[in-house]
């Protein structure tokens with residue numbers, strides 16, 4: 001991304017960037033672009049939830065939702081999300097309030113009890129490794145670190161992970177037990193997996209008989225355009241390819257209704273569902289069915305989910321447009337950055353010259369603009385090129401967001417031109 005500049009031109013640009021940065025610091029901003037949290041107005045769209053289920057306490061089959069039991073979750077809620085998550089109702093569980101928690105539990109259960117197809121518990125193996133498409137979601141990587149699972153980075157492409165690399169790694173090494181995938185509008189680069197990628201993931205031979213794809217479909221209905229992206233059905237493809245137990249599908253309503261107070265889902269083969277239920281039965285006497293009923297009454301059906309997400313989009317789209325507009329105006333043609341234009345999800349990935357991301361984040365923090373730490377998008381917090389910055393535009397108000405992105409662009413110019421001048 002280098003553009004040739006004469007020494008004079010570079011020195012002029014650097015002077016201007018320094019002045020702009022000084023002015024930025026002088027403004028004493030306090031802005032936060034760190035995490036992909038819904039804004040209060042987005043949460044307001046689900047305001048009615050809080051009044052539900054009112055005095056109603058019986059589910060469609062007469063179950064009293066106020067009482068213990070029902071480990072599968074309410075069938076009527078599972079029906080709504082079966083379509084959204086591409087999992088047959090019978091193979092979909094509605095669980096607690098967090099899909100990350102389900103991913104954590106699946107890892108722990110796989111470590112401590114034999115997953116279908118495995119010869120032994122993962123904890124008994126000398127080494128366990130997961131493939132980590134990069135850039136990726138830091139909390140996936142944190143789970144691996146927590147449990148001593150080695151992480152092997154695999155580059156992302158516009159169609160999903162580099163499948164040549166994935167196929168080679170899973171074929172040759174039986175300690176590679178899993179891969180993290182955010183298949184639609186991925187966190188953080190907004191990529192959606194192509195049909196060919198899904199087919200290859202389902203069909204590829206793996207040295208580990210108990211290989212699992214952690215399919216974190218967190219942004220299944222989180223579109224930002226009129227042309228929703230649809231991805232291929234991984235669970236069905238795995239079954240068709242003779243690997244029915246390969247996919248663990250996760251999702252939640254955290255960024256549909258209330259973050260941290262929604263409902264999480266797990267979908268998989270009948271054998272895996274039985275395995276998880278048997279493990280879950282030890283840790284819980286049943287999920288929060290009152291919250292599940294509340295969600296049924298509020299969302300009604302899959303069309304209801306889609307209609308609700310149109311409201312979310314109306315709030316989010318202008319923010320993503322503002323990010324694109326400002327980056328284009330401030331950094332377009334400088335050769336100092338490229339950025340993604342996601343068609344959905346929660347993030348924009350900004351790529352700066354190698355060796356600059358940490359410094360940009362540091363300078364932004366000094367100017368009162370807090371960003372996700374550089375490196376967080378990579379295993380062990382280590383982006384070897386130090387080039388990726390994740391922008392989370394959802395939470396701040398539009399005016400604040402604009403200030404933050406303008407400020408960020410100043411920092412990119414400052415650090416980028418300083419590097420070139422060295």
Ligand code: PMP
Nearest residue numbers: 098099100137182187218252254
């Ligand atoms: N997966 C991804 C890819 C996410 O971006 C997030 C939220 N940032 C989560 C999972 C967390 O989901 P939950 O609230 O259901 O635990």
